Amino acid sequence: MSIKENRLVESLLFSSGKPLSIEEIQETTGLPPKKVNEAIEHLMQSYNIDRKNDTSLEIVKAGNKFIMQVKKTFTDKSMMVAKPEIKTDLLKTLALIAFHQPVKQSNLRHMIGERIYADVDQLVSLHLIHSEPHGATEMLTTTRLFPEYFGIDSTKPKEIREFLSMKVIGHVVEEKQEELAKKEEDASEESDDTPVSESHMKKDE
Amino acid sequence: MSIKENRLVESLLFSSGKPLSIEEIQETTGLPPKKVNEAIEHLMQSYNIDRKNDTSLEIVKAGNKFIMQVKKTFTDKSMMVAKPEIKTDLLKTLALIAFHQPVKQSNLRHMIGERIYADVDQLVSLHLIHSEPHGATEMLTTTRLFPEYFGIDSTKPKEIREFLSMKVIGHVVEEKQEELAKKEEDASEESDDTPVSESHMKKDE
Amino acid sequence: MELDNDVINHLLFHKALIDEHNDMSRINQYLEMAKAAATGESASIENPFDRSIYLAFDLVLNQHMNPWDIDLVGFSTMYLKRAKKEKLDLLTAGKIIYMAWKVLRMQSDHLVVSMETQDLELDQGVGWEDIPTVPWLANDDEYSYTNLVMTMPQSPLDEPLRRESTRKVTLIELLSAFDEVRKESEQYQLLDQLRKEERVLLRQKARKAMRGSAHEDHLEEDVATVWERICQFPKGSLNFSDLCQVDSVEDRIKTFVSILFLAYERKITVHQRKFPYGEIFIKTIGYT
Numbered sequence: 001m002s003i004k005e006n007r008l009v010e011s012l013l014f015s016s017g018k019p020l021s022i023e024e025i026q027e028t029t030g031l032p033p034k035k036v037n038e039a040i041e042h043l044m045q046s047y048n049i050d051r052k053n054d055t056s057l058e059i060v061k062a063g064n065k066f067i068m069q070v071k072k073t074f075t076d077k078s079m080m081v082a083k084p085e086i087k088t089d090l091l092k093t094l095a096l097i098a099f100h101q102p103v104k105q106s107n108l109r110h111m112i113g114e115r116i117y118a119d120v121d122q123l124v125s126l127h128l129i130h131s132e133p134h135g136a137t138e139m140l141t142t143t144r145l146f147p148e149y150f151g152i153d154s155t156k157p158k159e160i161r162e163f164l165s166m167k168v169i170g171h172v173v174e175e176k177q178e179e180l181a182k183k184e185e186d187a188s189e190e191s192d193d194t195p196v197s198e199s200h201m202k203k204d205e
Numbered sequence: 206m207s208i209k210e211n212r213l214v215e216s217l218l219f220s221s222g223k224p225l226s227i228e229e230i231q232e233t234t235g236l237p238p239k240k241v242n243e244a245i246e247h248l249m250q251s252y253n254i255d256r257k258n259d260t261s262l263e264i265v266k267a268g269n270k271f272i273m274q275v276k277k278t279f280t281d282k283s284m285m286v287a288k289p290e291i292k293t294d295l296l297k298t299l300a301l302i303a304f305h306q307p308v309k310q311s312n313l314r315h316m317i318g319e320r321i322y323a324d325v326d327q328l329v330s331l332h333l334i335h336s337e338p339h340g341a342t343e344m345l346t347t348t349r350l351f352p353e354y355f356g357i358d359s360t361k362p363k364e365i366r367e368f369l370s371m372k373v374i375g376h377v378v379e380e381k382q383e384e385l386a387k388k389e390e391d392a393s394e395e396s397d398d399t400p401v402s403e404s405h406m407k408k409d410e
Numbered sequence: 411m412e413l414d415n416d417v418i419n420h421l422l423f424h425k426a427l428i429d430e431h432n433d434m435s436r437i438n439q440y441l442e443m444a445k446a447a448a449t450g451e452s453a454s455i456e457n458p459f460d461r462s463i464y465l466a467f468d469l470v471l472n473q474h475m476n477p478w479d480i481d482l483v484g485f486s487t488m489y490l491k492r493a494k495k496e497k498l499d500l501l502t503a504g505k506i507i508y509m510a511w512k513v514l515r516m517q518s519d520h521l522v523v524s525m526e527t528q529d530l531e532l533d534q535g536v537g538w539e540d541i542p543t544v545p546w547l548a549n550d551d552e553y554s555y556t557n558l559v560m561t562m563p564q565s566p567l568d569e570p571l572r573r574e575s576t577r578k579v580t581l582i583e584l585l586s587a588f589d590e591v592r593k594e595s596e597q598y599q600l601l602d603q604l605r606k607e608e609r610v611l612l613r614q615k616a617r618k619a620m621r622g623s624a625h626e627d628h629l630e631e632d633v634a635t636v637w638e639r640i641c642q643f644p645k646g647s648l649n650f651s652d653l654c655q656v657d658s659v660e661d662r663i664k665t666f667v668s669i670l671f672l673a674y675e676r677k678i679t680v681h682q683r684k685f686p687y688g689e690i691f692i693k694t695i696g697y698t
Contacts, residue, residue, distance in 0.1 A: 095588035
């Protein structure tokens, strides 16, 4: 019966989280290509047409591959529950490189320690930074993918730098303001002075 | 209408990849807790009961959280796209700790020998157990992550214990059945009685 | 069908032993079921779960099993076969078997016995501390569980298959990461400076103490070599014995002194679970 095969392909599309080609599905399941195609056809019919109004999921063809995903109507809310593909620590290193670029790896080691070596390896493999030999160390810069990824409207290091510092300062001020507003709420007698955020901003520039 | 809410919660459970609490779902969707609970109930009914044979996915309660995952029957094959992380021996040590908890490390050493030290280190670093100094030894308990990770519908040691006993009995019975089926096959003179293993397979379809 | 009095007696016996309310009502249910099974009222039982219970007891009765001496595995296997014919799902069947196991306290003799012998061989050097202080071995359930888990090929815990889901990082997340890393970097540089100063002091002291000894020249080199070896381990977590030639006393001392230095320099953490001869575990700081 083909029911079992449909279920198998479905479980694969679900668990992979990224588009899969017919070949990949075939390799993993050991099913002949014809069966894989039939199963996908069946699943697309079931998800996208028969049960269209009874599910928030769909199976779509992306290039030569297939993926199970959340329908567009629901993506806004559902997106944020997934974990980000770049871990926080790695993201910190990336932000540091983007700000200081072009920057020597050895300098970064002084800033954040030994973990820079592993981080650079990972960021290079994600195509987010370039690493070029530079004497005994490496010179690091962000790639073209970097601004694309974050929707930053510039490829120039200087502008990226400005963008980051401006945004961060905005961010800090916002945070501090919120904090302040809370404090003011709590102790209503407290008045105008905002020393912390200001000095903080200056230090960062 | 509640249909839309069901779809929203479904899309969240699909996207998350890790178990979500009612509070987390509520925060992301902005739905009141009652609606979230209703949606989950509806989805569990739909996935796990009404459409039981038409899907390879299920929604389970894991600790105090909920997650969508592949049914056990289909995991073996799809496992190949998403690799298992914990080796069998380590899983066994964990199964012993979970059953006997709170349990002294020294007692476990009597059960499984010296390898307990390395195993405990690994399980602690996976955040699956706590290890607290207790006199000259360590007292071991499972963490909150434990039931979430394995999709166990309870955080209470007593219920976790029952869950594990059931699993063990299940395994023993399955083994015996296979033995029996083999015997029946070998002695082929037997006529009408469907061998156990076959009927077992049919069930999964 | 005659109601087997032994079954009823057995249940009553356990009813008297069990004080928890939950189990009490459960046993009452079983008693009802057993009676139903005996009087052939099966048709009235529609709930599949109840029906499973009925079947379980039906089986005990029809096979004329002695409830005081039930072969758990034999019973379970027969029951499962029956359950399949009646199209009960395996999960319910599993539950029933488990309950039967608990309620009837069936003694799976051959399972326990075969494991008892293994357990005795486990530890040769038995000391006073080996006498269990907790009664975890005394209880049959716990004993069988432990032994079963250790002898079965799989583990009772399976890792469920979930979705590998990640999403893109948002710009806001990049910005807050930047904000955090600047603060961290400042702190790191401050600490690093302090560490460097301390290191210079330490070195001066060490030179004074070791003046004239052969170690003086090599210490730094040794530390560097050992650090290099440590860095070759991918996860940044390793054992002392992986790091040196265990049979060479000189290499052992060299490595040991070096890891003390590296720990002092906060490049690694070192811990030992069993003092004084246990394995020394080394973790590099900054990985994970």
